[in-house]
Amino acid sequence: MTPSRAGAALAAPLVLLLAGCAGGGGGEPHVGGEANLQLPDLGSVKFLGMPGDVLLSLGLIVCALGLGFGVLTYTQLKKMPAHKAMREISELIYTTCKTYLLQQGRFLLLLWAFIAAIIVLYYLSLGFGIGKTAIVIGFSLIGMGGSYAVAWYGIRVNTLANSRTAHAAIGGKPHPLHDIPLRSGMSIGMVLISVELAMMLIIMVFLPGEIAGACFIGFAIGESLGASALRIAGGIFTKIADIGADLMKIVLHIKEDDARNPGVIADCTGDNAGDSVGPSADGFETYGVTGVALITFILLGVPEQTMQIQLLVWLFVIRAVMVIASGISYFLNAAISRSRYANADEMDFEKPLTSLVWITSVVCIALTFGTSALLISDMPDGLWWKLSMIISCGTLAGALIPELVKVFTSTKSRHTREVVVSSNKGGPSLDILSGLVAGNFSAYWLGMAITGLMAVAYWMSTLGLGEFMLAPAVFAFGLVAFGFLGMGPVTIAVDSYGPVTDNAQSVFELSTIEEEGVEDELEKEFGRRPDFERAKYLLEANDGAGNTFKATAKPVLIGTAVVGATTMIFSIMMGLTEGLQHDVENLSLLHAPFLLGLLVGGAVIYWFTGASIQAVTTGAYRAVEFIGANIDLDSDAKRASDEDSSKVVAICTKYAQKGMFNIFLGVFFATLAFAFVEPFFFIGYLIAMALFGLYQAIFMANAGGAWDNAKKLVEVDLAAKGTALHEATIVGDTVGDPYKDTSSVALNPVIKFTTLFGLLAVELSVLLRDEVGVGLTGALAAVFLLASMVFVYRSFYSMRINEELEDIKIEVVEAS
16 A cells, blocks of 8 residues: 555544544534734723823833844944954855745745635634724734844844854953853844834734734734744754754764865854744744733633733733843843953853843842832732732743753753763764653653742632632733743843854854964954964853753743643633633543544644654755765865855755645644634644643753753863764764754744634634534535645655665665
């Protein structure tokens, strides 16, 4: 039986089963619809003597200051010195990044067309009219454009900082190598959060209340689409390039960033596509979607309008205050770091990053309580301090989770060192097994920590919140996610630190500055004879810190995705049960469709993981094939040609887009299918995606982080490049690459996109059920499921390497 026939045979009974579930709803649920949510008149309640909408509009001043910080930092970075050869390399990297982003922009518009069709159908069916529907469509474009724009800004800033960091290393002092990447990271973080907050404030303050709810949903879906596509494609691209460049160290025994390797430029582009574009778009979307989830909850779950206004204004003033807190913390930490390390010859690059995270957490918590006391101290039953305590659980998690991640991924971690020790005698096999151990243990400890903090939030929600709202525990969980993101600029900053340090190493090597005969020129600038070996040592040590803090941001973002999705799922539950008044019994394991949905959600998570890694595998194979055939190690050429480097970039882009297209449409049609099967089936599906996705992402991210820094330990602490031990850790790192930077990180926006898009899909299905009965919705569910399965099938069979065992046999015979 051929694979296609086998797939059809397996699909047929599942389609029949799901179509059967479509008739088992147990009642006829009706949804109010987020499209019909109306913001109350925020100016009808005064805070500190001024109307609520006026107070919120002052938040735009904070956003302007954040943007000003970003622009100022950008200007400072541009003026910093960098050797001409290094600037040329960084501009070449930026040029390839621009080409990649332009292609992604066109691709995003194609994917948006699928979403726009559903949005138009949904809103017109609700009687919104063409004008109102056009506004929602417009805001979905604005949301997607916002994700795209901040990703572009992140790339521009990072590709300025990489050459400046590489140049600063020649001075032999470690502090500038810390200061420059963190400065660029804070620039990205402040711009990202300020743009996101400004957009949400504009909707709240300046748009009519009757369309604001629909605009928030459109905006959130758009930014979620942008983040999903850029995360998936960026993650595939970067790991194709990274693996392609890394494997040359084993195959050809050349150094990591050998300028003759045409894969190195693609690797640098990938560092930005995966570790800058992806996180920037992801952070932008996460911040926005969490806000939309809380707004939706307040409007659906809090019946009293004055309290709705108080909570809405309070939340967004807190957000503005936390932007200020991040700026204060950064300047305070920078002053401490300068006093300690400005003239030091050695420094632990992780320490000032750790202190920044903790200082920000403490300042945010203090300002949360202070702001709450000023704004909502008159709310009954001491709600101001209870709500502040719940938010602080999330803010504390934003500092505590990075500490736990470091236990499994830092170069000082016993888990990471165990990977190296096991590799010493056991080679790549034990290296991989030890990394899997680290990932699995990390899922346990981080899961327990997140559960513990959410349990505290739940306990706080039992202290009187139920008198004022439905499902206070769900609101508490949403506030935990809100607190997670309170340190948004700093979380993005320490995450963006990594791609700059990684690129800086490559820029240094690709500039071939050691062979340029510029020692006299550099001695005049730095006041000391350049020590190129020390510069490379400092760059590698700093890259280890970058690896660690890239790893720390991932569980924070996936944690907010899951907790935020929980809040958004509640709004679907509210609509389906008419405010938890009817059919609540369907939200249990006793309702068979709900249980089946739980099973299917887990299945989709595991397919997504496999599909994204398959795209990396095939692309990396083609990249290695091209590099091996075209690398020139025999002539006097110092660098690979730009033409060959561009061809490797083209290979990475091709498989990134091809993989993303199959994956995205698989997710898109699966969301439609399962929403049309039965509403409570879909609730189970969303819950399972969130829970399976949380643990899969944490496990994969931290296993990959352990493998990555195990290699760094061998290169820096043991100075054992080129040895069998080094090759073993390279193999482990190439396994970990798609774990940590492709599959795990993309689960975050995929979960949120599915939940947000599912809001529309499930309500549309309910409308159809009411109008035409379950027969049509069941048939549509079957059609959508088959469409999804086509793309699931294609995500492997159209992404295969397409070489057979017989081809390998011929090669083996010829080689022998």
